[in-house]
Amino acid sequence: DTGVSQNPRHKITKRGQNVTFRCDPISEHNRLYWYRQTLGQGPEFLTYFQNEAQLEKSRLLSDRFSAERPKGSFSTLEIQRTEQGDSAMYLCATTDSSYEQYFGPGTRLTVT
């Protein structure tokens, strides 16, 4: 257990529905990252926050995706109008200034 928690661990939804995932970081970590991992691939960067500011978004993050970190603590990732191609593991990672990132267990999304 790294100290980063994610909820839910699994989510099954029907195409077209909206879903929201939550990440609770290690408390003193000011940077929070979201990644997406599909089967057989390495994680791919989606977006990151320094405190409450969203500083970078990947081109993978279409306008159906939005992320927030309202008080610089927990973060949410919302996907609107889900598509089957959104099925993946969504990983959250946090860090202070020590370079390594600590990953949560992930949320596995299945869109049917």
Add this chain to the structure above:
Amino acid sequence: AQSVAQPEDQVNVAEGNPLTVKCTYSVSGNPYLFWYVQYPNRGLQFLLKYITGDNLVKGSYGFEAEFNKSQTSFHLKKPSALVSDSALYFCAVRDQGGKLIFGQGTELSVKP
């Protein structure tokens, strides 16, 4: 652009034998390199990092990695493999913004 390559999809080793998981990188500037391990349906666990200093980096669970600037490699090694080392291993490089760029992963299988 920063990139990482893991040339082997799978590595098979007998328990007690040494193991090597290969990684090569392409970066502009000094590389910040990482190894992570992922067990089934779990998030990624940090193993070790190279930022600067000695080319041989020691990490968790008896793993070590050798940074070779001339060959742009950062291979993961362990002198004596355990069955419990069987997992998916990812090499990553940190870009200037702080996000990690991962290789495609190498499945390590250690047989008794």
